Amino acid sequence: NAGVTQTPKFQVLKTGQSMTLQCAQDMNHNSMYWYRQDPGMGLRLIYYSASEGTTDKGEVPNGYNVSRLNKREFSLRLESAAPSQTSVYFCASREDGSMNTEAFFGQGTRLTVV
Amino acid sequence: GENVEQHPSTLSVQEGDSAVIKCTYSDSASNYFPWYKQELGKRPQLIIDIRSNVGEKKDQRIAVTLNKTAKHFSLHITETQPEDSAVYFCAGPSRDTGRRALTFGSGTRLQVQP
Numbered sequence: 362n363a364g365v366t367q368t369p370k371f372q373v374l375k376t377g378q379s380m381t382l383q384c385a386q387d388m389n390h391n392s393m394y395w396y397r398q399d400p401g402m403g404l405r406l407i408y409y410s411a412s413e414g415t416t417d418k419g420e421v422p423n424g425y426n427v428s429r430l431n432k433r434e435f436s437l438r439l440e441s442a443a444p445s446q447t448s449v450y451f452c453a454s455r456e457d458g459s460m461n462t463e464a465f466f467g468q469g470t471r472l473t474v475v
Numbered sequence: 476g477e478n479v480e481q482h483p484s485t486l487s488v489q490e491g492d493s494a495v496i497k498c499t500y501s502d503s504a505s506n507y508f509p510w511y512k513q514e515l516g517k518r519p520q521l522i523i524d525i526r527s528n529v530g531e532k533k534d535q536r537i538a539v540t541l542n543k544t545a546k547h548f549s550l551h552i553t554e555t556q557p558e559d560s561a562v563y564f565c566a567g568p569s570r571d572t573g574r575r576a577l578t579f580g581s582g583t584r585l586q587v588q589p
Binding site (some may be wrong): 459 | 481484506507509515518519520524526564566569571572574575576577578579580581584589
């Protein structure tokens, strides 16, 4: 039982390049999330998927797209990376976002855009 | 996050002392308040949570109190140990997502001096 798994762990991109961050959970959770973490700013919600087949914007969605591929997988895509997207990205899942349940986090992806 | 404010941003205590971190929220309908601990370079992990039908919850050396009237909740760590050194985040349901996602405070860096 691996929980939430993210790939890659580290990535360096040049400005304008694109990439997809992958996330998978094996807990049969309905809800999945992407957050970014910047120093002094906590965790900010980028996009979320309350259930399979749905996606919605969070607090900071500009420059990102997401795909809920199936119940297990939720990917985050940067189409044209910018230095402002340098951050640590965390994927998380919950049994059901509408219930008061624990969020489980992946190990994070440290992205640097130069 | 847009709904939760956390302070202090940094806290230094001597080993054996108590530490208190406070969060305020704006959404009076919020009913779930978790606390996460993040060690350096690691993922956030839940340490304790409280639901709005109780005022206090304890788990060994940690406790969370909730004041719904004042709309604030606090994390209390007693008999602090060096391994308590980490960043702590409070969270609550995000009103902007219809409470389907968590919004996080900006974090408190706790340092326990041996």
